Amino acid sequence: MKKTILLITFALNASMALAQAPAAPAAPPPAPVPITDADIRAVEAPKADDRLKGDPGASITGTVADISVADSKKGMTVADVLNQIGQNKIAINFTWTLITGFLVMFMQAGFAIVETGLCRAKNANHTMMMNFMVYGVGMLAYYLIGFTIQMGGVGGSANLGGVNPLNTEWGITLFGKSFGLFGQHGLFLTQGGTYDVGVMVMFLFQMVFMDTALTIVTGTCAERWKYAAFIVASFVMGAFIYPLFANWAWGNGWLANLGANFGLGKGYSDFAGSGVVHAVGGLTALAGGLIVGPRLGKYNRDGKPNAIVGHDIVIVLTGCFILAFGWFGFNPGSTLGASGNGALRISSVAVNTMLAGMTGGFGAMFYMWTRYGKPDASMSGNGLLAGLVAITAPSGFVNTIGASIIGLIAGVLVCLSVEFVDRVMKVDDPVGAISVHGVNGLWGVISVGLFADGKSNYGGSWNGVTGSVTGLFYGDAGQLVAQLIGVATLIGFVFTFSFVVFWLIELIVGNRVAAKVELEGLDIPEMGQLGYPEFELKAGA
């Protein structure tokens, strides 16, 4: 026993002495040893016998044996290893961007059932078909010309391995600076060297974003829009309206360069498209809603609005959930990668997205509960979507507190806006798309100029300006001005362009179905088939 106590005391003293002794000077770090081809060849691959036994522990799958060798006679070299590392980075980014693009594509299903559920049963087939075919019509227009206009001069994307062929932007000189207006490479995804794997990834991801903008309009114009007019409007929007603004914001156009050319922050910054996608869709919907006019029975002769309730709140809220799910593709996918250039911020972007959706839902629910005594289901759904729309632009630039505030404001704003559009402007918007996407898209753009915290770092610069996007609350008023110029462009240019397009369609094709068709329901006259053929629909429903 005595021996044990002595030993413990000795050990304790020794350790205390060691702890109290002055630290020995740190040894200089070893000089880097260059790795040679011989070192690479010395790395042992798993034995063939071992591989035949299978690999349940995943210890011999994915080894040096899986690295491609350029010249089998020379054997593996350092260059082979470095090329493999580079390809792995791009492969991660391709996979990430494609999968998030697939998620965004699935949002079309969410939009389809939200809009159909908010319309009456007698128009279910027509509303669903518009949402279904807008995917194809938009894609065709974008493939033929829209992608070229939008991305043909973007000038490269490091995360996708370059996309170097997209390098020709057409512009004018204004105030002594270059104003990029539209791209010129990418027609049919072959012209100008654009038959390129990176360009294909870019096309797929940008195409599904464009289609999201187009499907917003079908909601506002639902239940009285001629199907032929819808086809024409969607084609023009996919070919020209959306791509033009998207070029200015994302394709190396003049808005993106407001920072580099005029010292306004980092230029117009719209991380995932509150402005490019949602405000463009929402403002085009406003133009359409004005020209198409309200549904029969929506307003009394004295201008008092009547509520025309949708036929299925269950599918409306299911659709909202699908959209919230798809938004995890929309926002985090907009890094265009998960490896390199600060792309690991995808986690922050995803959390911001879910938080803003949550506070948006709460904002709308509590507003409606307080004002009307019930937590309105459709407005709660719209509140969730409004929060998601608003966080889309700032999701890559703000912290979680900023995201929560942005979403909360969006949730209340959508309720106020729906009331304004419905009662003051008397524009009939069956699904609230103008408020959800238009108004909150604009709010999202402005919120970047307020809440961006200057902590994001996507390769050290944004829009060609060194540093991080920083809003007014964190010290950069110039960023807010850049955002407001974007808002002015959306309202002053995009709305005007859309309005003229709808006006021309009104003159040539006509936008609205006959009153008899509208009263009967658009399913049979326009589509030839009822959405719910075995249901007996109430007269006038």
Add this chain to the structure above:
Amino acid sequence: MVLAGVVITFLGFVISVMSLGMTSSVSGRMVMVLIGLAVSLVGIIGVINRAFLKNALWRK
């Protein structure tokens, strides 16, 4: 009336863009952009929308 509204809405955009060339101060540009935004909103809500409301279907 509608055509005038379209022109006014577009004019707001032009005013906002002109802010880039007319001044280099951030606050000066901010003021001009806000004026441009106000003009565009007047064009949409005050002119175009009012014109449509005058001839609205539900009045007939």
